[in-house]
Amino acid sequence: MTARARSPTTLPVIATAHMSQSTTHYPSPVIVYAQVSQGFLPVLGINVTAIIESEDGHQAILELWDNGAGADTVKNDGIYSRYFTDFHGNGRYSLKVHAQAKKNTARLSLRQKQNKALYMPGYLENGKIVLNPPRPDVNDDTAEAEVEDFSRLSSGGSFIVSGAPPAGSHTHVFPPGKITDLEAKFKGDQIQLSWTAPGNVLDKGKANSYIIRISKHFQDLQEDFDNAALVNTSSLTPKEAGSIEVFEFKPEPFKIENGTKIYFAIQAIHEANLTSEVSNIAQAIKFIPPQESSVPALGTKTSATSLAILGLAVVLSIF
Numbered sequence: 206m207t208a209r210a211r212s213p214t215t216l217p218v219i220a221t222a223h224m225s226q227s228t229t230h231y232p233s234p235v236i237v238y239a240q241v242s243q244g245f246l247p248v249l250g251i252n253v254t255a256i257i258e259s260e261d262g263h264q265a266i267l268e269l270w271d272n273g274a275g276a277d278t279v280k281n282d283g284i285y286s287r288y289f290t291d292f293h294g295n296g297r298y299s300l301k302v303h304a305q306a307k308k309n310t311a312r313l314s315l316r317q318k319q320n321k322a323l324y325m326p327g328y329l330e331n332g333k334i335v336l337n338p339p340r341p342d343v344n345d346d347t348a349e350a351e352v353e354d355f356s357r358l359s360s361g362g363s364f365i366v367s368g369a370p371p372a373g374s375h376t377h378v379f380p381p382g383k384i385t386d387l388e389a390k391f392k393g394d395q396i397q398l399s400w401t402a403p404g405n406v407l408d409k410g411k412a413n414s415y416i417i418r419i420s421k422h423f424q425d426l427q428e429d430f431d432n433a434a435l436v437n438t439s440s441l442t443p444k445e446a447g448s449i450e451v452f453e454f455k456p457e458p459f460k461i462e463n464g465t466k467i468y469f470a471i472q473a474i475h476e477a478n479l480t481s482e483v484s485n486i487a488q489a490i491k492f493i494p495p496q497e498s499s500v501p502a503l504g505t506k507t508s509a510t511s512l513a514i515l516g517l518a519v520v521l522s523i524f
Contacts, residue, residue, distance in 0.1 A: 216243050216244040217243070218241065218242070218243045218248055218304075218352065218355050218357060219241070219242055219243070219357070220239060220240070220241045220253075220302060220304040220357040220358075220359045221239070221240050221359055221361075222237070222238065222239045222240075222255070222300060222301070222302035222359045222360070222361030223238050223300075223361050223362065224236070224237060224238070224289075224300060224361060224362070224364045225237075225238065226364065227362075227363075227364050227365065228364060228365045228366075228367070229364065229365075229366055229367075230366075230367050230368045231292055231366065231367070231368040231369040231370070232290075232368075232378040232379065234288045234289060234290045234379065234407060235288075235289050235364060236276045236286055236287070236288055236289070237255045237257070237267060237269060237276075237286060237287050237288075237289050237300065237302075237361070238284060238285070238286045238361075239253050239255065239269050239284070239285045239286070239302040239304060239359070239361075240283060240284045240285075241253065241283050241285065241304045241357070242283050243313055243352065246283075246313050246314060246315065247281070247282050247283020247284070247313075247314045248283055248304075248306075248311055248312075248313060248314075248352055249271065249281050249283065249311070249312050249313070249314050249349070250306075250310045250311050250312050251304055251305060251306040251310065251311045252268070252304070252305045252306070252307070253268070253269040253271075253285040253302060253303070253304045253305075254266060254267065254268055254269065254302070254303045254305075255267040255268075255269055255287065255289075255300060255301070255302050255361075256300070256301045256302070256303065257289060257291075257298055257299070257300055258298065258299050258301075259293040259294060259296060259297075259298050260294075260296040260297055260298075261293065261294065261296075263293040263372070265289070265291040265293070267287045267289060268287070269285035269286055269287045269302070270285060270286065270287060270408075270447055271283065271284060271285045271286075272401060272447060273385075273386060273401070274382075274384075274385060274386055274400075274401035274403070274408070274447070275287070275288065275382045275385075275401075275403060275404070275407065275408030275446070275447075276288045276382075276407070276408060281314060282314075283314065285304075287408060288382070288407040288408050288409070290379050290406055290407060290409070292366055292369040293369075293372045294366075294369055294371060294372055295366050295367050295368070295369050296365065296366065297363050297364070297365050297366075298363060298364055298365075298366060299360075299362075299363045300360070300361030300362060300363065300364070301358065301359070301360055301361065302358070302359045302360075302361055303356070303357070303358050303359075304355075304356070304357045304358075304359070305355070305356045305357070306352060306353075306354045306355050306356075307354055308354070309351060309353075309354065311351070311352035311353075311354070311355070312349045312350065312351055312352060313349060313350045313351070313352050314349055315349060315350060377475065377476075377477035377479060378479075379406045379407050379479075380406075380407070380473075380475050380479035380480055380481050380482075381403045381404060381405055381406070381407065381412045381473035381474065381475055381479070381480070381481040382403035382404060382407040382408045382446070382473070382481060383403070383481050383482040383483075383484060384400045384401070384403055384471055384473065384481065384484035384485070385484065385485055386400055386401050386485070387399075387400045387469065387470070387471055387484045387485050387486075387487045388400065388487050389467075389469045389487035389488060389489040390489050391461075391489050391490075391491050392453060394455060394461060395453050395454060395455050395456075396419075396453065396454055396455070396456050396467065396469070396489060397451065397452070397453045398417070398450075398451070398452045398453075398454075398469060398471070398487070399449060399450065399451045399452075400449075400450050400471065400484070401447065401448070401449060401450070402443060402444045402445065402446055402447065402448045402449070402450050403446055403473045403481060404445075404446035405446075405475055405476060406475070408446045408447070409446055410445070410446060411443045411444060411445045411446060412443040412473035412474060412475065412481075413443065413474050413475060413476040414438065414441075414443065414473075414474045415438050415441055415443060415471055415472065415473055415474065416435070416438070416471065416472040416474060416480070417435070417436040417438055417452070417469065417470075417471045418430055418433035418434060418435055418436065418469075418470055418471075419433065419434050419436060419456060419458070419459075419467055419468065419469050420433045420434060420467070420468050421459065421465075421466060421467060421468070422468070423468050423486060423488075425468070426468050426469075426470040426483070426486050427486060430470060430472075430483045433470075434458045436454055437454070438452070443473070461491055462491070463491060463492065463493040464490065464491065464492070465490070465491040466488060466489070466490050466491075467488070467489055468486050468487070468488050469486065469487045469488070469489070470483050470484050470485075470486045470487070471483075471484045472484065
């Protein structure tokens with residue numbers, strides 16, 4: 206049987222699937238990947254589900270995500286992924302992926318390459334604030350196009366599992382997933398952190414709690430996270446994996462002045478006390494711009510105003 210596009214002038218939507226490896230030894234997790242594209246452009250905003258079946262007929266169903274967190278490396282690139290840990294004994298497992306767009310939710314990303322350069326609103330020079338020109342706005346409406354509803358079923362082949370315990374006798378071996386998109390910014394005298402929630406087991410479920418630590422020195426968090434200053438997170442209840450977390454607090458140990466830099470990192474905790482890897486390290490800088498009359502004319506007043514309200518957010522990564 207062969208298939209062809211509905212219209213000779215429109216490229217078909219294609220879904221492909223594969224695993225991160227063809228063999229794995231428990232307790233090493235594997236990652237499911239599904240790429241959905243039309244021509245060379247990624248298709249976004251759709252439902253992608255993986256069906257993984259063991260030799261004895263047990264099926265595990267995973268919703269795959271393109272959110273740039275957990276197993277997914279890059280957000281909105283048309284590659285949907287998820288960790289698979291629901292092993293049901295040893296042997297061969299088969300993979301199928303179902304990609305589906307309903308009710309005009311699918312969209313085509315027209316941005317094949319994005320500028321990943323970090324934008325700095327301003328900097329300190331000899332104790333004075335120098336503001337950069339405002340960052341150009343990108344109109345998302347012009348960077349995306351609608352895609353008709355569709356349904357695709359793709360085979361991802363198979364993979365072999367060894368060393369897995371019998372079904373139903375698994376112990377807690379998988380920690381919460383590493384947080385890779387932690388962001389920080391000043392909001393008045395408080396700090397606002399945001400990140401994508403990991404799961405209790407990698408990117409599944411929800412973590413039991415979080416550990417957040419802060420320092421004025423990057424190396425303290427990179428090399429000695431456990432001894433950095435601890436933030437009170439008693440009011441922070443973890444959400445389901447894939448949700449956006451937002452947490453605000455006052456950085457009590459530090460005196461906040463113009464130009465103050467603070468670094469942040471976070472770990473997620475499993476109910477069995479397993480901990481995730483330390484997240485990427487985020488940085489916030491407090492900028493208090495000079496009065497409007499002394500700000501150089503650099504196009505608009507928006508940058509000075511937003512800096513005063515939000516401070517400066519910078520995200521650094523360590524892997």
